[in-house]
Amino acid sequence: DADVTQTPRNRITKTGKRIMLECSQTKGHDRMYWYRQDPGLGLRLIYYSFDVKDINKGEISDGYSVSRQAQAKFSLSLESAIPNQTALYFCATSDHKTSGGARETQYFGPGTRLLVL
Amino acid sequence: DQQVKQNSPSLSVQEGRISILNCDYTNSMFDYFLWYKKYPAEGPTFLISISSIKDKNEDGRFTVFLNKSAKHLSLHIVPSQPGDSAVYFCAASARYGGSQGNLIFGKGTKLSVKP
Numbered sequence: 571d572a573d574v575t576q577t578p579r580n581r582i583t584k585t586g587k588r589i590m591l592e593c594s595q596t597k598g599h600d601r602m603y604w605y606r607q608d609p610g611l612g613l614r615l616i617y618y619s620f621d622v623k624d625i626n627k628g629e630i631s632d633g634y635s636v637s638r639q640a641q642a643k644f645s646l647s648l649e650s651a652i653p654n655q656t657a658l659y660f661c662a663t664s665d666h667k668t669s670g671g672a673r674e675t676q677y678f679g680p681g682t683r684l685l686v687l
Numbered sequence: 688d689q690q691v692k693q694n695s696p697s698l699s700v701q702e703g704r705i706s707i708l709n710c711d712y713t714n715s716m717f718d719y720f721l722w723y724k725k726y727p728a729e730g731p732t733f734l735i736s737i738s739s740i741k742d743k744n745e746d747g748r749f750t751v752f753l754n755k756s757a758k759h760l761s762l763h764i765v766p767s768q769p770g771d772s773a774v775y776f777c778a779a780s781a782r783y784g785g786s787q788g789n790l791i792f793g794k795g796t797k798l799s800v801k802p
Contacts, residue, residue, distance in 0.1 A: 595719070603789075610696070610794060611790040612693075612725060612776060612793055612794040612795055613776065613790075613792040614792075615790075618789065620787075626787070630791070641800070642743060655760060656723060660730050660731070662730075670752075672779075675721065675733050675736065676733070677733065678723075678727055678730030678731045678732070679730050680728070680730045681729070681730050
């Protein structure tokens with residue numbers, strides 16, 4: 571079974587609709603992230619959470635909100651979807667309790683492809 | 688302003704030859720660098736990393752070189768295999784400086800390895 575899962579994998583919605591993308595992880599990591607990928611723009615950070623009570627805005631948080639329901643679950647909401655939010659969305663996790671001087675490595679889910687009409 | 692730059696959107700290499708993917712950065716606070724590989728319809732997967740205290744890290748066919756004075760790193764794949772065909776992302780993080788260690792990604796380079 572995958573360590574980081576995302577649902578749905580594909581979603582088509584209409585402008586103005588509210589949608590939620592969900593992420594679950596079985597890695598036991600404390601940190602979770604939401605990114606979007608657009609063609610030619612790489613990965614950009616939307617929101618991140620270092621634990622259940624800690625939520626932070628990333629580079630492009632406008633138009634998005636998040637909820638960390640549990641250590642293993644981190645959901646991303648688009649309150650009123652617009653066409654320029656059409657993108658590939660990735661959830662990622664990391665464990666800050668690394669040892670031996672190693673730094674955090676982020677592990678990504680398979681992505682959700684969102685199309686806003 | 689882009690802090691991590693991958694100036695080559697694509698690279699084509701013959702099977703068995705060396706693939707060299709390049710990455711430049713502008714933020715001198717970056718002290719940890721990673722390469723991720725992404726296949727279509729999948730999430731990025733971690734490939735290799737390097738700390739700024741080193742100038743080289745090797746893992747099998749993959750070697751990352753870091754030139755701090757030039758703010759440049761490169762990923763070498765030797766020998767290249769058709770299964771290496773993917774998009775490669777360079778990422779950087781800074782332990783200090785207010786970014787809380789978050790990763791900053793480049794735009795990616797699409798590698799095609801031809802049989």
